[in-house]
Amino acid sequence: MTTLRSRWLEILAIGVIGVSVLRSMTVEADVVQGDVQRIMYVHVPSAWLAFLAFGVTVFGSVAWLRTRDRRWDRLAASSAEIGVVFTGLAIAAGMIWARPVWGQFWTWEPRLVTTALLFFIYLGYLALRRAVIDPEQRARRSAIMGIVAFIQIPIVYESVNWWRSLHQTSSRSSIDTPLRITLLLGVVAFTFVYAVLLRRRLELARLEEELETRRFESSQDVAGAAITPPSLASVEQHD
Amino acid sequence: MIDLLVAQVSNAWWYVAAAYIIIFGGVAFFVGSLSVRLRRARRELDQLS
Numbered sequence: 335m336t337t338l339r340s341r342w343l344e345i346l347a348i349g350v351i352g353v354s355v356l357r358s359m360t361v362e363a364d365v366v367q368g369d370v371q372r373i374m375y376v377h378v379p380s381a382w383l384a385f386l387a388f389g390v391t392v393f394g395s396v397a398w399l400r401t402r403d404r405r406w407d408r409l410a411a412s413s414a415e416i417g418v419v420f421t422g423l424a425i426a427a428g429m430i431w432a433r434p435v436w437g438q439f440w441t442w443e444p445r446l447v448t449t450a451l452l453f454f455i456y457l458g459y460l461a462l463r464r465a466v467i468d469p470e471q472r473a474r475r476s477a478i479m480g481i482v483a484f485i486q487i488p489i490v491y492e493s494v495n496w497w498r499s500l501h502q503t504s505s506r507s508s509i510d511t512p513l514r515i516t517l518l519l520g521v522v523a524f525t526f527v528y529a530v531l532l533r534r535r536l537e538l539a540r541l542e543e544e545l546e547t548r549r550f551e552s553s554q555d556v557a558g559a560a561i562t563p564p565s566l567a568s569v570e571q572h573d
Numbered sequence: 574m575i576d577l578l579v580a581q582v583s584n585a586w587w588y589v590a591a592a593y594i595i596i597f598g599g600v601a602f603f604v605g606s607l608s609v610r611l612r613r614a615r616r617e618l619d620q621l622s
Contacts, residue, residue: 368585369585369586369589370585370589372585373589373592376593376596376597377592377596380596419603422599423596423600426595426599427592427595430588430591430595431588431592434584434585434588531600531604531607534611537611538607538614541611541614541618542614545614545617545618545621548618548621548622549621552621
């Protein structure tokens with residue numbers, strides 16, 4: 335019963351994902367693209383989740399700079415990792431969709447290039463976090479990078495409007511209501527998935543931080559022991 | 574143009590299946606890796622305490 339109560343979010347997320355997948359498989363097919371358009375119901379929500387995750391990262395970064403509370407740094411880092419995973423998944427699903435529609439998996443067009451760039455920028459953010467040992471410095475540097483990197487989000491979003499692009503523009507107004515409802519359901523389902531993943535990743539971040547502190551404390555003990563002078567009592571005992 | 578597109582997407586369900594497997598497989602892999610990392614962190618904390 336306790337497990338069920340503590341896992342209510344996971345159960346809810348699985349339920350909503352199930353309904354979303356069922357709906358995306360049974361809703362009427364697109365008139366032009368046919369069944370292959372069903373990829374949109376996982377591709378767009380994946381991209382949405384990535385944007386949401388990077389939005390939370392920038393929020394956490396700003397909050398850390400204002401308060402210096404380590405919890406905000408953990409939130410920013412955890413959310414960025416989820417964002418990177420879903421950017422990668424959105425790119426992969428998009429490539430599979432592109433093959434039958436554009437005739438190739440990859441083309442150097444603005445939306446794809448800017449999204450790939452977004453993926454590598456946030457990979458850099460995660461690499462930076464691993465490279466800096468001091469927790470305070472790491473939090474400060476990654477907070478700044480987390481804020482600067484967010485500039486890429488509106489560039490990705492607007493890339494289809496700013497430059498001539500193969501990629502279609504926003505789907506919100508251009509698709510029929512049943513398809514739009516299915517897409518919206520996918521977005522809601524992926525938001526639940528994000529909440530589940532973030533909760534787990536935050537727990538991991540908290541444990542890793544505790545582990546880091548304990549390791550630091552134990553290394554201090556060893557160093558302290560090494561420079562402790564021998565006590566006179568122990569020398570006398572030896573004699 | 575539309576005929577060409579229809580011909581290209583005749584095996585559409587393969588592409589749909591591949592995309593869904595990649596997305597949900599990716600999520601499952603990430604959840605699995607988080608579980609492994611969580612377990613490892615808990616074990617190391619137990620050893621240190």
